[in-house]
Amino acid sequence: MTPEPRKKSTPDRRVVFEHVSKFYGDVLGVNRVNLSIPPGITGLVGPNGSGKTTLMNMMVGLIRPSRGRVSVLGLTPENPEELFRHVGYAAQYDAFPPGLTGYQFVEAYLRVHGFPAKQAEAMAWKAIERVGLVEAAKRKVAGYSKGMRQRVRLAQALAHEPSVMVLDEPLNGLDPMARAEVIDLFRELADGGLHVIVSSHILHEVDLISDQVVLINGGYIVAEGEIGDVRDEMEEEHPMQVLVRCDRPSLLASRVFEADHVVEARLLEDGRSLLIRTRDADKFHLALNEIVLANGFAIEAVAPADSDVNAVYQYLIGANGDKS
Amino acid sequence: MAVYERNYGRYQGPLTPPWSRFLILPRYAAKDVFDSRLFVAFYALCFLLPFAGLLMIYLHHNLAALKFIELPLDELKEALPINATFFRKGIEFQSWLCFLMALFVGPALVAPDLRNNGLPLYLSRPFSRSEYVLGKMTVLVVLMSLVTWIPGLLLFFFQGYLEGGGWLGNNLRIGAAIFAGSWAWLLAVSLVALAISAWVKWKPVARVSLLIVFFVLAGFAEALNVALDTWWGNLLSLSTAMNKLWFFLFGQEDTQRWTQPVWAAWLTIILGCALSLWLLSRRVRAYEVVR
DSSP states (O other): OOOOBOOOOOGGGSEEEEEEEEEETTEEEEEEEEEEEOSEEEEEEOOTTSSHHHHHHHHTTSSOOSEEEEEETTBOTTSHHHHHHHEEEEOSSOOOOTTOBHHHHHHHHHHHHTOOHHHHHHHHHHHHHHTTOTTTTTSBGGGOOHHHHHHHHHHHHHTTOOSEEEEESTTTTOOHHHHHHHHHHHHHHHHTTOEEEEEOSOHHHHHHHOSEEEEEETTEEEEEEOHHHHHHHTTTTSOEEEEEEESOHHHHHHHHTTSTTEEEEEEOTTSSEEEEEESOHHHHHHHHHHHHHHHTOOEEEEEESSOSHHHHHHHHTOTTSOOO | OOOBOOOSOOOOSOOOOGGGGGGHHHHHHHHHHHTOHHHHHHHHHTTHHHHHHHHHHHHHHOGGGGTTSOSOHHHHHHHSOOSHHHHHHHHHHHHHHHHHHHHHHGGGTSHHHHHTTOHHHHHTSSOOHHHHHHHHHHHHHHHHHTTTHHHHHHHHHHHHHHHOTTHHHHTHHHHHHHHHHHHHHHHHHHHHHHHHHHHOOSHHHHHHHHHIIIIIHHHHHHHHHHHHTSSGGGGGOHHHHHHHHHHHHTTOOOOOTTOOOHHHHHHHHHHHHHHHHHHHHHHOOSOOOOO
């Protein structure tokens, strides 16, 4: 089936946080959060204790905000039957009622959703097949490896065909092969019009899979949107870094420095690479083309050095989770 | 990366009624319980007394069946009358078997879900905390009902059928006592067992806690009564309260020295249930704060 192109995402097709705060007694969970998350894969990134799990718990209706309003596709926890029908959740931790097999685990939760026995059975097998766990489905979850547990958790989250999947650290414990398969599954689900909201500490994977990111630190949203847009907005404070490998890096450095948006050009130790910091990446690339043509440089590579989520995370939150 | 419209169909058929979904929980829990041979053997023994009662009622009305035994049958019949005492003693005995059942099954009901963070998965579905507790309680309530008020009422109706002559109408209080008393006891025992299971994760400790609530507190209550020459100590003892209620419900006199009024016995049972529900509400939550 060929997917249809995206229509403009109306508020009812979004996960919306309006002025949301959550306090646990005197302890801040999240504060003054305003978010509007469109369909696609959204990476929720932040250090431990930053409020990611609190945000996720509010999305799935497990906790209510102290202030503000959360709605998922226009639905609120006041309408649990509808809301929970549209939301699939996989917690960060092992959460398996004891003694169940993988199949029973998925099927039991479908019955809790209200699916009749035969329908639940069919849906359970479909979900188990999607996560590639058919052979182990009749074995007890207690005997599963970490990766298999992660997969069966995903199966229970997607079995009831939700519109929004909220997955807390879903890539933890997966081997590289399984990780690639799960990422493909996320992409397939997102291409099918779902919201796939994942939290992760593995930044390069978030960068790889996410259509947009939400960066959170200390209970506050630090940045939100497509990672390129977020990076562009930081150009003034954190000039973009571009790595250029060429035959005469010293000469290239002197030439690019003539442009007023270039703030630094540094020769790297290998003698062939140049790290350039610029306040306007678009202008820089145009200027670089002209310089190369005018001077006949032999360019081996031109690549952004800090436009990924990792760099954005470092700039906004810092390696230790301290906002810079 | 482009994002596309949802392109697959979702199940649009009928769903099961929301009120029935708590029954999913006892389904797997009961399977777990009956996986234990020890429990199966114990549970089978729980039916011995109702079966003996059935036999006694039958023989009481069919002495001819025992003619081959040379016994003073008429005297025997008078010595073992089928009356309120017969039913009270039977149901009291069965109630203590229920307690043993709670001791065996109760600690494994809530604690494993809490230990394994299972609650968020239940509660991120159209399933409330009350339904969760109801589902877990159903495991105990069903097991206990099958050995208390259900066989009790069957024996009651059997006796009424054999006796005839308006016995059933004249002794309706016995039937009501079997039903009401059993429910009071099994609710109290189930809720206390669930509350302990929610707070004490280690099974042996949970079992000891249950014994403390029902026996050590009863001993303490008795000591208070003796020391202060009062019945107020009985407010602490669920088992003493239930003992009082059995006598009251069957319309018999409780001859113990420090016996409390009936309202105090009800109060103890109600407070025990309320306290257990409060403890459950504090513990059965959708999330643990992770920071």
